[in-house]
Amino acid sequence: MATPYNHRAVEQKWRKMWEEHPINVNDGKKEKYYCLDMFPYPSGNGLHVGHWRGYVISDVWSRYKLMQGYYLIHPMGWDAFGLPAENYAIKMGTHPAVTTAENVANIKRQINEIAAIYDWDMEVNTTDPAFYKWTQWIFVQMFKKGLAYEKEMPINWCPSCKTGLANEEVVNGCCERCGSPVTKKNLKQWMLRITKYADRLLKDLDQLDWPEKVKKMQTDWIGKSYGAELDFQVENSDKAITVYTTRPDTLYGATFMVLAPEHAMAKELATPEQKEAVEQYIFNASMKSSVDRLQDKEKTGVFTGTYAINPLNGAKVPIWLSDYVLADYGTGAIMCVPAHDDRDFEFAKKFGLPIIQVIAKDGKEVEDLTEAYTEPGIMINSGAFNGMDSNEAKEKVPDMLEKKGLGKKTVNYKLRDWVFSRQRYWGEPIPIVHCPDCGAVPVPEDQLPLLLPDVESYQPTGTGESPLADITEWVNTTCPCCGKPAKRETNTMPQWAGSSWYFLRYVDNKNDKELVSREKADKYLPVDMYIGGVEHAVLHLLYSRFYTKFLYDIGVVDFEEPFHKLFNQGMITGKNGIKMSKSKGNVVSPDDLVRDYGCDSLRMYELFVGPPELDSEWDDRGIDGVYRFISRFWKMVQENAGKDVPETKELVKLRNKLVYDITTRLESFSLNTVISGFMEYNNKLVELTKTTGVDRTTLMTAVQLLAPFAPHIAEELHQVLGGEGSVFAEGWPTYDEAAMKDDEKEIVCQVNGKTRTVIKLPADVSKEDALAAAKAALGSKITGTIIKEIYVPGRIVNIVQK
RNA sequence: GCGGAUGUGGCGGAAUGGCAGACGCAUCAGACUCAAAAUCUGACGGGGGCGACCUCGUGAGGGUUCAAGUCCCUCUAUCCGCACCA
8 A cells, every 4th residue: 555645754865865875976977067046145034935946947957967967067155245245234233244154054054945956065155265365366367457447437326325336237227236216426446347348248149048138138238339430620629529420421410519518528618608507507417316317308408609510511510518418428429410310309499409301201301300300311411422322321421531530430339347346345355455656556366365354343434435444454554566555445346246257166166276277167167057037137147258258368268158058037926926025025935835845846836837937926825736746646656666567558658758748848948838747647647547557667757757856756756666776867768759659640620620520540541531531520511512621641631611 | 219028717827820728726516524624526718509519719900821829910908128328
């Protein structure tokens, strides 16, 4: 008599077994497969069922790869520096080092509940000095190559987090972490020259097996555009203003130009009469937050009183200032062609500036344009260019100006250099010493890691200085270059610093000589499959690509892209699609579900809730269905186990179909239908148990297929069936297409596309016989003259009648 | 404004152009039970018919096709991303 399924006993037994006999063993002969999870930051809230899903998906995929015979690399670590950890510590009134350690311990316990086969020998923690030694080392290398540089400029500033932010960390004008509106602050910052890699970051997207959505987001973020820089001489001056435009073909239509209020020449262009208004405008613009600037779509501006000369036709155009022109894109100045640009049109209408059409709309000039015409077309009102296609003029105009030294073709990117300094405590100290004589000098590599000093007060100061600035005994040092007194850099690195390269370190995490040995890097890297949420599409994933390309350039690794394939799992939400959060009170903890239903059931239910790439609403009740399936499968195997049922043709067919269905669904990442597939086949096997029974090979195969999804019960049933060792050593079952073939097929018989009956015919029936059989079966249902007969072998007969 | 995704029973969802609603949840009925739970069996989109059956039905409207949830066009709703980048 079969014992009923007891998840607690089964799961405890196998956890212990796996601890004693690990199932992932590198025999050196196997090909590697690196399956990576986006490592978590150890927040105080612990994991909810949504976090579980990502880890379950990656574990299922990892175990599948393991069974296929790969040597699996499946590590886990902690992204423990940065704002979330520090803000939590401040809230709790405890040192971030303490809370971080506690949170790591708690989340590690929760992750262990998943029974994922992480190799904890590979564990990394970004706050470990042995790890951040190399985070600092990379910075020093970038400094040496001129990729890390200091610059004083107005940067994005979060008044709540009291730190500067990178462009990527500002979402709709608000702080990506806390949601506060971002302001500007003039600060001397360390910057990383990611723009130098813009073209490679763009081009290499082609070779990645990533969701198109993410590639598109990165493409847009890099924002490459082709255009020209043109020089407008300032009237009565020897100075010129360079503008950037993507439409040099419309140059004859330029009736005014606009500079960003922050433009270096903005103040000096003001005539005495306009001086007050100009300075007022510049001041007002400087007070606007990013949110205001985004929301105030109504154009504002001020005339400087000064004119510039159109380099092509010598026309005099007024120079205006307006905050719709961005200071840090292009040259911070534009030529305005109101007839062919929506924004310029709006500005011209508001301030009564002339509008000259230079590209024909519908082949002609339009009286009184009511909106800008932004399409290409035939040039008009453009002197020698009249009649030319505007796309051709796009090339010709800058070429012509280049000969006169007044312009050139150029490309521009939306991507900005990466603001890398944070005025916060909980991060890697930037390993730089400021010497009055030698300038910025990197900390010598043999003195790395530069340890983050312990402090009493780690709260952000809000002054633009890091809390480290108060520790005089740490700040005051000597110059590594000349030995004279010098001061340490007090800013820290952003959270992204560690996460930009952590995946390289896992495979050689104890190496104190190198970031990663070249031998291990060549053997185990890069990542084959990366699984995580889509929220990092332009943050972590762009930064990591940049770091990897840099490390390639300096010979640390031999590949340019870190993540070959990327999978973004959808979010698990609460009722009505509301994001799970503590404040909403809709967080579902996996802990109780594991206790009541077991790890195997929760793992399968996490996949069963819906397609893995889409968001899914969590509903606790559904887990009963998965639990019932597991119990029925358990019972079915137990009932057949001792019977020694002989193998029949039907059983062989069923087994091969099962392997085929599960494998193809798994390969296409349709994990929810893998689970429903198991249920479907189990229903069939339960039926067979009542009659012929199920043979041992089929049972064994089903158990093996189930193993990546429900590893505990699979191990137990594998043992029940007399299997030796671990089920994971059995390999992934294969199927034989020939054995799957049906002798008989169900043929749907339709009249005029409507199903009237279904008949069974031999699989190899001829078209004539099939049609004859169908017509006989349809009989009196065919009432008119037959005008067409369709036969799709093995599927359908359709009789078309008048 | 631009770009992307999604829209199928009471619910989650399934369907290489070929029987729409697999699988599961919930619900209802029955069996077992003193009873309940668990388990098992059956029903379960709408309308019609005593009935084998007929008919409508995949956000809306057109189209292609012998055949459309699926392909094409035009809308619409929801969600996400970007958003004055010249």
